[in-house]
Amino acid sequence: MLKLWGRGSSVNVQKVLWALDELGLPYAHVPLGGPFGGLDSSDYRALNPNGLVPTLQDGDGSLHWESNAIVRYLAARYGAGTLWPEDPVARSAADRWMDWVPTTLGEPMRVLFWGFVRDPVNADLNAMAAAETRLAELWGRVDAHLAAQPFIGGERLTMGDIPLGCHVQRWLGFPITRPDLPHLAAWHARLSARPGFARHVMVPMQ
Ligand SMILES: N[C@@H](CCC(=O)N[C@@H](CS)C(=O)NCC(=O)O)C(=O)O
Structure with missing residues (x-):
């Protein structure tokens, strides 16, 4: 299961939410940042040393941050031929x-x-x-x-x-x-x- 941390009002989190939707992937969503706070906790810093959202964890345990890199990762892994052009x-x-x-x-x-x-x-x-x-x-x-x-x-x-x-x-x-x-x-x-x-x-x- 994929897990995404980040409030949906963030433009960078929106990129990931939209990509997940396009790819039809199920995920767990933890709103974080802005009014939800939580970015300075040591638990979150262990996931993302920048203390920013979004952060994504894939089912294999791999961690991903930087919104465009996350979109590329999801596209490459789950969207070959659709979001990820093969040519x-x-x-x-x-x-x-x-x-x-x-x-x-x-x-x-x-x-x-x-x-x-x-x-x-x-x-x-x-x-x-x-x-x-x-x-x-x-x-x-x-x-x-x-x-x-x-x-x-x-x-x-x-x-x-x-x-x-x-x-x-x-x-x-x-x-x-x-x-x-x-x-x-x-x-x-x-x-x-x-x-x-x-x-x-x-x-x-x-
Ligand atoms: N370059 C990073 C920027 C991440 C970033 O600046 N995230 C903002 C939200 S758009 C953030 O975490 N702000 C603190 C907060 O939401 O409390 C990315 O694209 O993921």
């Missing part, structure tokens, strides 16, 4: 967009999330305006990519859709001005039709 070129096409989330998209998304949701009282309005502008350009890149194909990795949903899909849901929920990005909107509609996305990602931000 290395196709896999690379999905994989690079997974890396692009923490390296490029993550920081301006964090600025808006904290400014609108987590700590509006201390929001840095200049930083938020800059993040809004930057995100319009970055999501424009995703829109251009999706002009040629329905999903991030090609013709069908792969692991490449998961981190970006979780973040686009948030971006569309921020009270900002967004450019018209029709391919991105059509992709979001395709994701919204998937039960795992609707269940775990289309939830109120907190």
Whole structure:
């Protein structure tokens, strides 16, 4: 049995919950972090030395942390030919967009999330305006990519859709001005039709 630690309101935990759902895997879920606390206990630090969520344990006892690495692990182990493209070129096409989330998209998304949701009282309005502008350009890149194909990795949903899909849901929920990005909107509609996305990602931000 798989066991997942982490509150479902975390975007990084949502990636794993959605992946588990796509793969049809049964799992036990322990909400942890945020209002649930528990990240500083020695028991949890033994599972994940970073004291962050998510953490996943597989039935073989193997431990996994870092959300994108967990999604890759689940895809490789349980989703060959579906979430995990078997062709290395196709896999690379999905994989690079997974890396692009923490390296490029993550920081301006964090600025808006904290400014609108987590700590509006201390929001840095200049930083938020800059993040809004930057995100319009970055999501424009995703829109251009999706002009040629329905999903991030090609013709069908792969692991490449998961981190970006979780973040686009948030971006569309921020009270900002967004450019018209029709391919991105059509992709979001395709994701919204998937039960795992609707269940775990289309939830109120907190
Ligand atoms: N790079 C890590 C980041 C993990 C992370 O920052 N998790 C946040 C939630 S999104 C966390 O544990 N925050 C403390 C808390 O929830 O109390 C990953 O992708 O797993």
